[in-house]
Amino acid sequence: MQRFVLQYSHPLKSLSFNKGIENMMGKLFAFNKSIFGRLLATFILLSIIPMSVVGLVSFKVSEKLLDAQVSKSNIDTLEQIDKNISVLLDQVSAIVNIYNMNNELESMLTKSYSNIYDQLLDQAKVENSMLRYSFAFDWLNFQSFLIGQNGLIYTQNYQNNIVDPDRLLSYQWDDYLSHMPDRITWLSTHKSFLKNNEGTNVFTASKLLQTANTNKSYGVFVLSVKEDNLYNIYKNLLNNGKEIFILDSNLNIISHSNRERVGGKMEGEPYVQWLSDNDESYKISTINNEKYLTLYKKISRVDWYIVEKIPMSAIYKDIDVLKSRVFLIAFICILLSLAAALFISRTIAMPLGKLSRRIQTYLLKGNTQSIKSPSSVNEINLLTTEYDNMINKLDRTIGDLVKNQEEKRVAELQALQMQINPHFLYNTLNSIKCLVWVQKTHLIEPTINALVNLLEQTINRSDELISIQDEIDNIDHYIYIQQIRTSHTITMNYKIDEQLMPYKLPKLLLQPIIENAIFHGIEPNKTTGTISVYGSQYRGGIKIEIIDNGIGMSEEDIDRIFNETGNQSSSRFSGIGIRNVDERLKLNFGLQYGLTINSQPGMGTSVTLTLPKVQ
Template sequence: MGKLNSFKNSIFGRLFVTFILLSIIPMIAIGLVSFKVSEKLLDAQVSRSNTDTLEQINKNISVLLDQVTAIVNIYNMNNELESNLTKTYTNIYEQLLDQAKVENNMLRYSFAFDWLNFQSFLIGQNGLIYTQNYQNNIVDPVRLLSYNWKDLLEKTPDRITWLNTHKSFLKNNEDSNVFTAAKLLKTDNTNKSYGVFVLSVKEISLYNIYKGLLSKDKEIFILDEDMNIISHSNRELVGSRISGDPPITFLAKNDENYKVSTINNQKYLTLYTKVNRMNWYIVERIPMSLIYKDIDVLKSRIFYIACICILLSLIAAIFISRTFSMPLRNLSRRIQTYLLQGNVQTIKQHSPANEMNLLATEYDKMIHKLERTINELVKNQEEKRMAELQALQMQINPHFLYNTLNSIKCLVWVQKTHLIEPTINALVNLLEQTINRSHELISIQDEIENMDHYIYIQQIRTSHTITMNYHIDEQLLQYKLPKLLLQPIIENAIFHGLEPSGCEGSISVYGSHYRDGIRIEIIDNGVGMTEQEIEAICNDSGNQLNSRFSGIGVRNVDERLKLNFGREYGLAITSQPGKGTSVTLTLPIVH
């Protein structure tokens, strides 16, 4: 005990303890804090990356559901079905002929949408059941009619009713899982029901959308609002009900669309997104062990390094403490010897250590390296941002192509064949200018031509007249601007201004010199917007409207202007409800 007190009170002991406290404890604290911060940053980064993945899955599922809706609408608008579904037959031969005719038509529709992999059924008021007329479609009437369709559909007679995943209604597909859309068929005049149309899509169509994104221990599944499993990466759980803590319930209470939770003593990162226009949710569960796999390896290595560092710190503490304390101890002994014997020993002069100079040199090297690393990171982020904007600029929304081609098909049906060629020419010219990567900048004249092609296609699609008025100085037409810069503004004017008004509208484009650059103003006579709606438009990335051509939003237009030409250029919106909207762009003169 006396030796311990002597050690604590000695200069050597105090220097040793102080050095240990000032070196090892901060190192441990910084290490722990760094790991915690790294884990949170990693959670957020993984969440952002996987949220983008879920949004892509959401888009693909929306396309599939749109196709199902289109098929249901085809049958819903087919007035010829009423006579077959209400007719009472006394002649079995006549019944078989009519049934073959209806089922052949159903088969033709199935061939038109063969990629969808669906089964369709018509349940007539006369008690007959029709299905796609080919060899493997043998319907099980007991299973099909086990649903009280009329009572089920009368709750929402004018809308499609969706059923969660269940077994197929076909006899030879009892083990196949399907999800179903059903619609009550009614007459236009009397609004009386004359039958039910049932369309079952194989659940494998949903699974195929996300199966390529699966990895070890990761789960992706789709739920309805009652927590029934529509589709699941674990194929044995398809059609069952979610067990345990419902993921949507606890996630909906948070502002973020992800949360770390514990299931069966294992931590998971759970993310979700809501399917567009459906009460379905796409949920992804990722084990935290999978996310932290690399960081756990790093922890082990750092732990071993820390142990070595602590050992070295102890050795260094002993050495440094002895370096400072031994000269004082020797001096004390010399003084004691002088006092006792009067004998003054010669003191050797030791040249001072140059550790401070070495530390300053290494600090300068570290700062220089840190600045170089930061500059490289900024440069890499800038290049990444440029690549993202370029990819965004060049993307074409497939739903826009689908609507345009569908409009061309409708022109054939309504025998307006004289409009087909100009519509196709407008689409080809628009795609040619957009997909061409040889020139990132195009003239204002070319951008106007692209807008004219786009407006023409929109008029064909909606059957509404949109008047374009150009008031642009002829000297400006030869100047350059980034392609797809004005077209997104026209899109927003149509979708947010003209279409909600329900009336034929007009869009005016003004262009003039402004200071040392150009000012372009686009004005529509639509419904206008409030400040809150303007803020929502400016924050919209452009991905919410499936019928958009490019998917580029107003915010991206503003960012592209600032990124290409500087922060002094950009976009401004002014609007009042009922008085239209004005969008002003400022950009430099580029030859």
């Protein structure tokens, strides 16, 4: 009888597991939203990303610089190879020219023989002469052949050289050279024409021999040089997988560091298409999934190219070692950065966290409308909300203060305007009475009109701003009264742009300056005086300059006048001083406007006001 055991999981265990997952996800979400989590993530990103970018950019730049440096160095190497090959080819050309200028060969190469004895005798002479030339250039290790018009073949009689006539004559030299009879023609690498050297690779120079007068061909000179002469020039430069080879314009391989490819043809590799673009250059190409730096240079003497192919892995070998070390150092730096980020984040976040908890406690107790729930925002959001509340409250408080100060300033100005000195009125009325005594009754009405108009403009009008024209009228009324009160004659000159007259300025702005010019500049002289008022447009605004010819002031006097809060003399018209004028300009229009005083003792005084255009 089989027994079946049923296993099941308790539903409470599954439920508690799900709750654990939810709690863990909630904590992770809260951590990501907290200032500590964000600071930690930010520090990590700011340390890893720049380090990675700088490292990658540095390696890329280093690779490009290394490519350029290696390319230049190897181009210089190719130039040296070119010079050495040119020396070799010049020696070959010199030998060819020696045969070309040997006039004695013509009779030998065109002579027909009736008996074998004479033929062998002349042939021995020619070949011995060729042997002497070979000894003169023995370091070149060449093979030379003369093909006469008489059908005979001559070669240097040395080491039992046996010519393979079929192979030598298979090139049809007359036809091959007839299109360039005056030049040396170069034949790409091939097998030797000698039977005892059939496996030797040689490259060949050939020249059609012609008579000096008729340019008639009488033979062909063929000179073959072992390809080893080319290989020996560059073989010591081969290392680290480097390949060097020489191609002709038809991509035949004249010499190659891979000895098995000598005499073959270069096909299927991408760089063969570049050779005709420039005399020298370098490119990076991919061959069989491996990158190579390929450099080439055209040989100056012939239509050949020296090509050098270097694996990029060999070039970057040292950089790869450096890269591994840098990655190790970067990994250590990242670990240190993580530790520093953790420490700094905790240092910044812990005080904010404490402040956040205190604010949350306060909000939950008394001001629950500021946040929806303590868990719905992070510390920064909570502090931002309360900061906004504080700023709004400060804005309201500052607004109330500014409004109160403005009202206070207006009230003070109104009070100053109302403070027409009683002594000024007493003196003016007394002057009118004196006019009656001295029988100048015709001046009484103008004096009273001037006083009434002056009081009406300054006291009765509620407008704080009046036109420049109205202010000039007030000055004229004031000057007229002053001339009646005193024995001094004050001359007023106005030079104001007529277009500026409708523009407005604060009431009683110019009158206190005129009054100051009279009391501080003109009256101390006990003589007549002149006050000039200039008005002009200045930098989009208005400039008014008031100049008197009084006694002038020192720097101390100017400072004292600027520090006076009001005119204290009982003889003054009002309590408005120079300092008040400057403050009113700045309060009404901004700190860029105001009043300046220029004066020297005995030189008069100039007061300049700047204000905007107000209509």
